[in-house]
Amino acid sequence: MQQKTTDELITQEMLLKIPYRWAAGEHIGEFLRELRRSGKIYANKCPKCGRFRCPPAPVCSRCHTKMEEREKWVHVGPKGTLLSFFVAEQSFLVPTTGDMLEVPFSVGVIWLDGAPVALWHQLEETNPDKIKVGMRVEAVFKPKEQRQANIFDILHFKAI
Template sequence: MTKKEKELISIPITVNVPYRFAAGKYMTKFLMELKNNGKILAIKCPKCGRVQLPPRVVCAQCHVKNDEWVELSHEGTLVAFTIMYLPLTDPTTGKPHKPPFVYGSVRLDGATSVLDHLVNIEPTMDKVWVGMRCKVVLRPQKDRIGDLSDIRCLEPLPGQKKPRG
């Protein structure tokens, strides 16, 4: 005797669930300074001295409250990268970014943590390397909206050559 499966009825619907969440006191300050003044702020731990970007209320290592704001340079050093050959959905647009492209982690001068972002450079191993100096490119002030997409991309500083070896 075979068990007869029940036919399930499905009703296709699309649920629209708009939502907003509070960025919080520290992230709000970070985003407002970025939007209004083009400043990149980080927070420094009073115990271990780590300078975190984006800012966190509590140091994850020391569990003490961070309360010293630090303005970071817009320049830094590429500490890791990947050349992407698959589309990656841009969280700020919801659209895939056309491959190939370079995605990298830059430690801005003065920061302990890194900023991960699109690197605007030809996606070839001849043009990108760990240690490359980069700068942050912001949206023009009139176009800034107060979220992380106000940082458009990272770009290499001019006049550099990939070290041999």
């Protein structure tokens, strides 16, 4: 019988570890500053079609019209209605931290009171049987001295 030699398959192990810094810009930046400053969530409106955006946007993607400026931004939430949700039960590597996702991890799409806008954020409740589309939720903010002008200034949304 002919002797068959199997060459070992060679793979190169690598880890890309690259720090990034993303400029939030004028509109998202002000949205985040307001989370820290006032503990309020803001949206803005297109003067032409009346569509709202949260976080506020500079231009309406549909009308190509300038959205309403800072002085006309409207306060939305902190209460809202759950439009959809998921609960992660399997963990994945979180690329922005390099850590594994702590599961169960639940996220909701929340229609905030005051304007037709939806925000994705973490839900306090992680049992899918206790989360219902249509349920009322409310944003829980960190104490003011701990807020850092990032989205984590809202801890999560809790059922009300």
